[in-house]
Amino acid sequence: MLLESLNPTQLDAVTHTEGPLLILAGAGSGKTRVLTHRISYLLDEGLASPDEILAITFTNKAASEMKDRVALLVGPDSRKMWVSTFHAFCSRILRVHAEKLGYKREFTIYDAADQVRLTRRCIVELGKDPKRFNPRSFHAQISAAKNQLMDANDYLRATEGYIAENVAEVYDLYQKRLYENNAMDFDDLLMQTVALLEVFPEVRERYQRRFKYIHVDEYQDTNHAQYRLVNLLAEAHHNLCVVGDDDQSVYSWRGADISNILNFERDYPEAKVVKLEQNYRSTQTILSAANAVVANNASRKEKELWTAGEEGERIRLFTAADDYAEARFVVSEIERLERAGAHLRDVAVFYRTNAQSRTLEDVLVREGVPYQIVGGVRFYERAEIKDAIAYLSAISNPADAVSLERIINVPKRGLGQASVGRLLDHAQREGITLYEALTEAEEAGLSGAARKACARVHALFEGWRVAAREVTPSEMVEAVLDESGYRKELVAEGTVEAESRLENLGELVNAAAEYERVEPDATLDGFLQEQALYSEADALSGEGRVTLMTLHNAKGLEYDHVFVVGMEEGTFPHARSLDEQNLEEERRLCYVGITRARKTLTLSYARVRSTYGEREYQMPSRFLSEIPEDLKAGSVPGVSGEASRGRGGWGGALGGSPSRRMERPGKAGVQAESLYRAGERVRHAKFGVGEVVEAERGRVVVRFGSEEKVLVPEIAPLSRA
Numbered sequence: 001m002l003l004e005s006l007n008p009t010q011l012d013a014v015t016h017t018e019g020p021l022l023i024l025a026g027a028g029s030g031k032t033r034v035l036t037h038r039i040s041y042l043l044d045e046g047l048a049s050p051d052e053i054l055a056i057t058f059t060n061k062a063a064s065e066m067k068d069r070v071a072l073l074v075g076p077d078s079r080k081m082w083v084s085t086f087h088a089f090c091s092r093i094l095r096v097h098a099e100k101l102g103y104k105r106e107f108t109i110y111d112a113a114d115q116v117r118l119t120r121r122c123i124v125e126l127g128k129d130p131k132r133f134n135p136r137s138f139h140a141q142i143s144a145a146k147n148q149l150m151d152a153n154d155y156l157r158a159t160e161g162y163i164a165e166n167v168a169e170v171y172d173l174y175q176k177r178l179y180e181n182n183a184m185d186f187d188d189l190l191m192q193t194v195a196l197l198e199v200f201p202e203v204r205e206r207y208q209r210r211f212k213y214i215h216v217d218e219y220q221d222t223n224h225a226q227y228r229l230v231n232l233l234a235e236a237h238h239n240l241c242v243v244g245d246d247d248q249s250v251y252s253w254r255g256a257d258i259s260n261i262l263n264f265e266r267d268y269p270e271a272k273v274v275k276l277e278q279n280y281r282s283t284q285t286i287l288s289a290a291n292a293v294v295a296n297n298a299s300r301k302e303k304e305l306w307t308a309g310e311e312g313e314r315i316r317l318f319t320a321a322d323d324y325a326e327a328r329f330v331v332s333e334i335e336r337l338e339r340a341g342a343h344l345r346d347v348a349v350f351y352r353t354n355a356q357s358r359t360l361e362d363v364l365v366r367e368g369v370p371y372q373i374v375g376g377v378r379f380y381e382r383a384e385i386k387d388a389i390a391y392l393s394a395i396s397n398p399a400d401a402v403s404l405e406r407i408i409n410v411p412k413r414g415l416g417q418a419s420v421g422r423l424l425d426h427a428q429r430e431g432i433t434l435y436e437a438l439t440e441a442e443e444a445g446l447s448g449a450a451r452k453a454c455a456r457v458h459a460l461f462e463g464w465r466v467a468a469r470e471v472t473p474s475e476m477v478e479a480v481l482d483e484s485g486y487r488k489e490l491v492a493e494g495t496v497e498a499e500s501r502l503e504n505l506g507e508l509v510n511a512a513a514e515y516e517r518v519e520p521d522a523t524l525d526g527f528l529q530e531q532a533l534y535s536e537a538d539a540l541s542g543e544g545r546v547t548l549m550t551l552h553n554a555k556g557l558e559y560d561h562v563f564v565v566g567m568e569e570g571t572f573p574h575a576r577s578l579d580e581q582n583l584e585e586e587r588r589l590c591y592v593g594i595t596r597a598r599k600t601l602t603l604s605y606a607r608v609r610s611t612y613g614e615r616e617y618q619m620p621s622r623f624l625s626e627i628p629e630d631l632k633a634g635s636v637p638g639v640s641g642e643a644s645r646g647r648g649g650w651g652g653a654l655g656g657s658p659s660r661r662m663e664r665p666g667k668a669g670v671q672a673e674s675l676y677r678a679g680e681r682v683r684h685a686k687f688g689v690g691e692v693v694e695a696e697r698g699r700v701v702v703r704f705g706s707e708e709k710v711l712v713p714e715i716a717p718l719s720r721a
Contacts, residue, residue, distance in 0.1 A: 002040055002073065006033070013274040014038045017047055017213075020234075020268035021241040022261075026305045027290070027595035028281030028558070031243050035215055036066060038241065039081070040073040042213055050080035052212040054233070057085055058221060062556075066217075082211070086226055087186060090193040091529060094184070097196055097203055106525060108183040108393050108400040109532040113386060115139050115185045118402050122173040133166055142171045146187035147223040147255035149194060151175070181433075182399040190225040197232045208236035219244035219264070223255035231267070238268070246301050247294045250552060250589045252582075262299065279305045279595075281558055283312020286597050289627045294591040296626055297584045305595070314633035315601045317624065322608040323566075327359040330563050331367050333602065334546055337561055344370065346560035348547040350593050352572040356565065357548050364546065374549035380531060384490075384501040388508055389531060391480045392473075395464045396525050398435035401427070405434060408457060411489045415457070419450040435461070460484065473527040474512035481505060551593045562597035564590075567605045568618040569699060569710040578694075578701060578708055590623045619699055619710065676700050681721035684711070689721045 013023050014037045025031035042048045057063045063084050071078040098105045120135035145155040156168035197204040219242035234240035249258040287305040320326035364371045393403035409415040426444035427437040441454040481487040490498045516522040573586035605620045680692045690704035
């Protein structure tokens, strides 16, 4: 019964139980079904008990879905399995063994804003100017180093230059301050867990013995730290099953390393490889287009998506006069789909960068079409929510100086920056925490009023710390909001913004209550960990709204009707991605966008797009030309006389290939090769003198200083220098 619903390749993956297994799961090929059925099969066959199975995913939503689906197959025993995200798994391990690394078990997990704030403090503490040494940039480099399992000394050895030396110095102090605050950042959860397993053989052997079967979803998105963690755990049994699609590896900028999946057979020569190529989501036309585009990449495992379903509509191409015309077209098509019976929740518009949403939003608002944006301000990044979480974190972990510093004077209590600075200096001199320094305000040199404020704050937190052991997380949130004066101040403000912030805080109480409903032994620490590991994808609304998002955010989602806008060279593929390696990732991103569509796919291109207030001519994305002509409805024409009069359209005399000629009004099209050659010096009216990097028919890539521009030589004001 369990195996009857599987196709032959899915069955092969499910029933291969011994040794390493690589499942190359094409988009929409039922990988979650395979994973859940494989776990159920292992349990049914008595090959493992539930607590001997580990399954790691990348989002809480995916982990929750996997738990629910396994529970339907095997019943309540599924609760004993370890199914979680990488960070939640590491946090669970570290809560047990933190003392071995010198931490207390109740360590705080710092989110992105806390991390940047602490980085800035370290920069200032070292006597450096945060305006010169950007804290956000420095932390990004520290994070990248941690993903590579490099400490400050390793980083310094691996990099060169003045900035690198400063980053290493800040990194070293940053790590010391984290330790003093009994805190870890997200990267530490991985790095410290790897260190725990490598340094303490008894811990490593305990978990190697425990997890007889290990499953990792989205393996193409793993970074080096995650790769090392997984392979350490799998050393004993070698029963490592990884599921992923190298054609959907689009997160190198977040540290993901596609070589982890491409080299799996090198790491495990005995590995079995199963390709899931039958798609259950999209029409064959959409799949054929995706196959054709991604086939142009050299670094990939060959596979061909297919479906037993219908051929489907051709992919529609639209040429707009400019970005506003493009937005008007997209919105009019959404309205047409809705009139034809489509639900707005089944419609999505994808773009390469967040900035492209502005014109779409303008038109959607004007036309009264409801929409949601994925990638805006996230719930847990809103100031009032971060304030409330900071209160709760300081209650849970008094050593957490970053959280306490954030809200020590929120609402205002007479503890300004100068007073807090004295407290911090005193704490550092005496080797105590900021929380302990509240009881030594006089020794810290604070005035009488500030000393009284310190006593009041300390008394508040002492009361809350006692209450936290007796009340639920939702009751704790309510108590903090009331007794701190935070809610009272917002009510007194009486503005629309204050009302919205109060509603957000009400939602935080709802989140705590929801956590209590699913977690019988709910604690404040557990709630804080849940929120620290929360991701925006987990809260995606499915209500009756059109969804707007970047192509990166689209991964893992699917919609009946998909629009991809801004299909222009320099926009998509992005101008920063013109070298071979980055271009392949851009192409994979295009593949991801195409395969999100179930029924219809529309790709649009604007002849003119506004950039930094300047209207610039564009040329069609090369990805449009990589889709076979027989799969397209309409084409992307060159700039013809008709086009120059501001009309967009479905068709044109020329095909949708960027390699076709681009015509200027009143002139015959001229091939780029006859005008410029790589290495030539050229002059642009706006960008100045540059060097031709690449030249082919209809396009020329020119480097101006450190920036490269893709230009249409027949249109651009370009001449030899």
